[in-house]
Amino acid sequence: MATIIEKAQLKAQVRRVKSLPTLPGVVNKVVMMVETDDIPISEIGEMISSDQVLASKILKIVNSPFYGFPGRIATINHALVLLGFNVVKGIMLSAGTIDFQSAILSGLWPHSLGVATAAHRIALTIGMEDPEEVSTAGLLHDLGKVVLGTEMRDLCKDVMDVCRQEQISFYEAERKCLDNQTHCDIAGWLAEMWNLPPRLRDPIVFHHHPTLARSAPQATAVIHLADILIRSLQFGSGGDPFIPTLRPEAMETLGLKMGDLVPLLEVINDDLEDLDTSDFT
Amino acid sequence: MQRIPVNMLREGMVVARPVANDNGIILVNSGAELTSRMIERLQNIGIRKILVRGSPVDMSYVEGKTLAEKISDMEYGLKFSPDNDTMRKFRVLLKAHIIKRDNELTGKAPDPPLDSESHQGGLDTEIDA
Numbered sequence: 001m002a003t004i005i006e007k008a009q010l011k012a013q014v015r016r017v018k019s020l021p022t023l024p025g026v027v028n029k030v031v032m033m034v035e036t037d038d039i040p041i042s043e044i045g046e047m048i049s050s051d052q053v054l055a056s057k058i059l060k061i062v063n064s065p066f067y068g069f070p071g072r073i074a075t076i077n078h079a080l081v082l083l084g085f086n087v088v089k090g091i092m093l094s095a096g097t098i099d100f101q102s103a104i105l106s107g108l109w110p111h112s113l114g115v116a117t118a119a120h121r122i123a124l125t126i127g128m129e130d131p132e133e134v135s136t137a138g139l140l141h142d143l144g145k146v147v148l149g150t151e152m153r154d155l156c157k158d159v160m161d162v163c164r165q166e167q168i169s170f171y172e173a174e175r176k177c178l179d180n181q182t183h184c185d186i187a188g189w190l191a192e193m194w195n196l197p198p199r200l201r202d203p204i205v206f207h208h209h210p211t212l213a214r215s216a217p218q219a220t221a222v223i224h225l226a227d228i229l230i231r232s233l234q235f236g237s238g239g240d241p242f243i244p245t246l247r248p249e250a251m252e253t254l255g256l257k258m259g260d261l262v263p264l265l266e267v268i269n270d271d272l273e274d275l276d277t278s279d280f281t
Numbered sequence: 282m283q284r285i286p287v288n289m290l291r292e293g294m295v296v297a298r299p300v301a302n303d304n305g306i307i308l309v310n311s312g313a314e315l316t317s318r319m320i321e322r323l324q325n326i327g328i329r330k331i332l333v334r335g336s337p338v339d340m341s342y343v344e345g346k347t348l349a350e351k352i353s354d355m356e357y358g359l360k361f362s363p364d365n366d367t368m369r370k371f372r373v374l375l376k377a378h379i380i381k382r383d384n385e386l387t388g389k390a391p392d393p394p395l396d397s398e399s400h401q402g403g404l405d406t407e408i409d410a
Contacts, residue, residue, distance in 0.1 A: 070303070169361065232375050234354060243358040248367045258370045265378045273329045 004158055007179040014189045017151050026051045027097050030089060031194050044085070045077035048092065057096045058088065064113070065274050066120040066135045083132045086197050090136040093194055094143055103149030104156055107237025112139050112146075113275055114235040118226035118268045125264060126222075126254050130199075134222050137203040141223050143190060144183030144204070145170070145239060163240055170239035171208060184208060210250045221250035229265060235272055283336045283388035287328055290320045297332040297393055312395065336388020348383040355379060 005013075026047055033039060049055045055076055062079045063071055067087075073079050079088050094100070100109040119138030123131035148156045155178070163173035174182040188205040196204070198215030203223035206213040213220035224247065230236070231243045251258070282297045292315055300309040300323065308326070309319060315333075323331065346354070355375060362368040384390040 231358065232355070234351075241354065241358050242361055243355075245362055246367055246371055251367075258367070258374065261371070262374055262378070265375070269378075269382060274327075 002176075003179045004177050005155060005179060007181050010155075010178055010181055010186070011189060013152060014147065014186050015193070017147055017190065026054060027092060030092060033085075041080050041085070042077055045075065045080050048076045048088070054092065054096050058091050061091050061095050061139070062088070064116070064135075065271065066113075066117045066138070067132050068120070084130070086200060087132050087136045089194075090133075090140055090196065090200050093196075094140045094146070098143075098146055098150055100146050103146050104153055105145055105149040105160070105237070105239050108142060108146055108149065108239070109236065111230060111236030111238050112142055114230040114233070114272060115139070115141055115223065115226045117271045117275060118229050119222050121268050121271055122222050122226055122254070122264065125260075126256065128218065128222070133199050134203075134219055137200050137219055137223050138226055140187075140196075140200060141204055141207050141227065142183060142187075142238060144185070144187030147186055147190065148183060160239070168240075169242045169244075173240075182208075208244065210247055210253070217253055221253040224250045225254065225256075229261075229268055233265070233269060233272065282332055282334060282385060282390040282392045283338060283340075284330050284332050284382075284385040285338055286330050287320070287324050289338055290315055290323070290331070290333070291337070292317050292320070294337055295334040297334045300328060300331050302326060302328075311393065332385065334392045338388070340387055345386075348380065348387075351379050351383060352376065 029047060030044065033044065048058065058076065058079065059073065061067075062073045062083060063069070067073075067083060069082060073082060076088070094112075100112065103109075116135045116138035120131055120135040123134040128134060148159070159170065159173045159177050162168070162177055163170050166173070168176075171182055184205050184207070188201070191201040191204055199219045202213040202216035203220045206220045207223040207227055210217070210220045210224040224244075227238070228244055228246050231238060256264075285294070294315045296309050296311050296313045296315065299307045299311050301307050308323070308328075309315075309331075313319070355372075359368070359372055362372070381390065
C-alpha cells in the first residue's frame with residue numbers, strides 16, 4: 001500500500017486537534033500559561049478544579065503508584081505543589097482530555113500506564129531528579145498513536161491493516177502510509193503547540209531513536225528502555241507484538257549494564273501488579 | 282514456591298519471601314504461617330500477591346498463556362531484532378525472566394532454603410560483570 005496522506009495534510013489535521021470542541025476550555029487556558037508567568041499556583045489550581053470532570057481524571061492519575069504518592073493527593077493545588085506544573089499540565093493534556101480508552105488501538109491505555117510505571121522505577125533506580133516528570137513522559141509517550149486512534153480513525157485503520165497484512169511494526173506501517181511520518185512526529189507537533197518542556201517533548205519524539213534526543217537524552221533513554229521492557233512483559237499493547245531493538249547507547253546514558261535488567265524486570269513486574277486494574281475498564 | 286493473589290491465600294500457607302509495605306517495612310517474615318487475621322491485614326493494606334512455599338493452588342484452570350506460548354510470543358516479538366551482542370544478551374535474560382515468573386505462577390519454582398535470608402534467584406549464565 002502506498003502513501004495515503006501527505007505530510008502537509010497530516011500536519012494540518014493534527015493542528016485541528018488543538019482546538020477540538022471536545023477539549024475543555026480550561027485546557028486551552030492552561031496551555032497558554034507558561035510557568036514563568038506571574039500566575040499564582042493557587043489560581044491555576046482553582047481554574048483546573050472548576051472543570052470537575054477534568055479535575056477528577058487528573059486526581060485519579062496523580063494518585064497512581066508511579067507518581068510516588070498513592071492515595072495521598074486530594075486536590076489539584078496539592079498536585080501542583082508536589083508534582084509541579086509540567087507534570088499536571090502533561091497529565092491534563094493526555095489522559096485528562098483525550099480519551100485513551102476510546103482509541104481504536106485497544107491496549108494503549110494499559111501500555112501507557114505500564115510505561116509510566118517502568119519509567120518511574122528506572123528513574124528511581126538510577127537516582128534521577130524529578131522522577132515524576134519521567135513518569136509523565138511515560139504516560140504521554142504514545143500520545144501520537146492515541147490521537148491517530150481517536151481523531152483520525154480512518155487513517156489509523158489503514159495503518160493497522162497494513163501492519164496486520166504485512167506483519168510489520170506499527171511504526172513501519174505508519175511510515176509507509178503517512179508519507180514517512182509516524183506517531184512520534186504527530187506527538188512532536190502537538191508537544192510544540194502545547195508548549196511541553198524538553199523533558200516531556202524529547203522522550204515523546206525520540207523514544208524510538210534515543211541517540212537523536214538533544215535536550216533531554218537521559219529522560220528519552222529512560223522511556224526508550226521502559227517501552228521495550230513493558231512490551232517484553234506483554235502488558236497492554238503498543239499496536240503490534242514486536243519488541244523494539246534496545247540501543248546500547250541508551251543503556252550507557254543511563255549508566256546501566258545488561259545484568260541490571262534482571263532485577264529491574266523483577267521489580268517492574270511487581271510494580272505492574274500494583275496498578276489498579278479498574279483503570280482498564 | 283508459588284506467587285498467589287491475596288484473595289486466594291488460606292490459613293496454613295507459609296510465606297516464602299518477606300512481605301513489605303510501600304515504605305519497605307516488613308509486615309510478614311518469610312517462614313511465617315498465615316492466619317486469617319494476617320490474610321485480612323494483607324488485603325486491607327492492598328497487597329496484591331505474595332510468594333508462598335510449595336504450590337498450594339492449582340493455577341491450571343486460570344486463563345492465560347502457557348509457558349510455551351509466552352516463549353513463542355517472545356520469539357515472535359524479537360523477530361526483527363538484529364543479532365548483535367546487546368540483543369543476544371537481552372533475549373537470554375528476558376527468556377529466563379519469563380520462565381522464572383511462570384514457574385512462580387504454577388508453583389514449580391523451588392522454595393528458598395529454610396532459616397536463611399531470602400534471595401532473588403539469579404541466572405546460571407553470567408550476563409555481565
